Amino acid sequence: MKGELGLSTIKRDKVSSLVLEEIRLYIERQELEEGSQLPSERQLARSLGVSRTSIREAMKVLQGEGLIEIRVGQGTFLRSREHWLDSASGHLKAKETLLETLEVRQHLEELAVELVIKYASDEELDLVEEALLQIEKVRASGKDASEEDWEFHNRLYRCCKNRVLIRVIDEILGLLREFWNKPFGRQDFAEESNLYHREMFEAIRRRDVREAKRQVSKIVGILRRDIMEA
Numbered sequence: 001m002k003g004e005l006g007l008s009t010i011k012r013d014k015v016s017s018l019v020l021e022e023i024r025l026y027i028e029r030q031e032l033e034e035g036s037q038l039p040s041e042r043q044l045a046r047s048l049g050v051s052r053t054s055i056r057e058a059m060k061v062l063q064g065e066g067l068i069e070i071r072v073g074q075g076t077f078l079r080s081r082e083h084w085l086d087s088a089s090g091h092l093k094a095k096e097t098l099l100e101t102l103e104v105r106q107h108l109e110e111l112a113v114e115l116v117i118k119y120a121s122d123e124e125l126d127l128v129e130e131a132l133l134q135i136e137k138v139r140a141s142g143k144d145a146s147e148e149d150w151e152f153h154n155r156l157y158r159c160c161k162n163r164v165l166i167r168v169i170d171e172i173l174g175l176l177r178e179f180w181n182k183p184f185g186r187q188d189f190a191e192e193s194n195l196y197h198r199e200m201f202e203a204i205r206r207r208d209v210r211e212a213k214r215q216v217s218k219i220v221g222i223l224r225r226d227i228m229e230a
Contacts (some may be wrong), residue, residue: 017186017230019058023050027078038068038076061185098183098227101175106220108169109153113208113212115160117204125205128155132201139194143223152197156204179223184230193219 015200021041023044032038045052059076062068116125138145157169169176173227182189200215 004051007214009082009190017184017188019048019050019054020061020185023058023062032078034078036078038078040075057187058185073075094183095227095230097175098178099224101172101178102220102223102227104172105176105179106216107221108165108218110213112160112165112169113200113204113216114209115162115165116156117209117212119161120159124159128152128159129201129205131155135194135197145194146180146182149194149197150177186226186230189226189230190219190223193222196222 014202023038027038039047041052041055044055048055052190059068059070063070067079069079071077120128131148135145135148135152138148157166160166179190196215196218200212201221203211203215
C-alpha cells in the first residue's frame with residue numbers, strides 16, 4: 001500500500017529499521033541533491049502509516065550518520081551526495097563486519113556452552129539464571145533488556161572454566177558488544193532471540209549439549225536475519 005509520497009505503508013513491527021529504509025529509498029528515487037529539503041515529519045508519518053515519534057527516531061539516526069541536517073524552524077535538508085554515498089558504503093562494510101563477527105560468536109558460544117555444561121556447578125548456573133530472570137522481568141515491564149541480556153551472556157561465558165577461551169572473548173569484547181548496542185539504529189534488533197534464552201538455559205541446566213547448541217543456533221539465525229535486513 002502506497003502513501004501520498006509514493007512510500008510503502010508499513011506495519012508497526014520493525015518500525016525503526018523499515019522507516020529508515022523507506023526514507024533512504026525515497027531520497028534515492030527522488031534523486032535529491034545536497035540542500036534538498038525532505039518532507040515534513042507529518043507528511044512522512046502519514047505516508048508511512050507510523051507515528052511522528054518513529055520518524056524523529058529515524059531522522060536522529062540519519063543526522064548521527066551526518067546524512068541530513070535538521071534546521072530548527074526550517075526543516076530537514078540533505079547533506080552532500082558524496083557524503084550520502086560514503087555512508088551507504090560504510091553501512092555495507094558494517095554489515096559485513098557484523099556478519100563475520102557473528103560467525104566467530106557462534107563458534108565461541110557453542111564451545112562455551114559445551115564447557116559450561118561440562119564444568120559449571122549448579123550454584124554457578126544459579127547465578128546465570130538470576131541474570132535470565134532479570135531479562136524476563138525487564139521485558140515483562142515493556143522495557144528494553146539489552147543490558148540484562150548482555151549480563152546473561154557474560155555470566156555464561158565466565159562459567160566455562162577455560163581461561164584461554166575467556167581471554168579470547170575478552171580480546172574481542174568490543175566487537176561482541178556491538179550485538180547489544182542496537183546496530184543500524186534498529187530498536188528491535190534481535191528482539192525475537194529473547195524467546196530462546198530460556199530454552200537454551202534449561203538445556204544447559206539439564207546438561208544437554210546438543211539441545212543447548214541448537215538453541216544457540218536459533219539465536220544466531222535471528223541475529224543473521226536482522227543484520228541482513230538492516
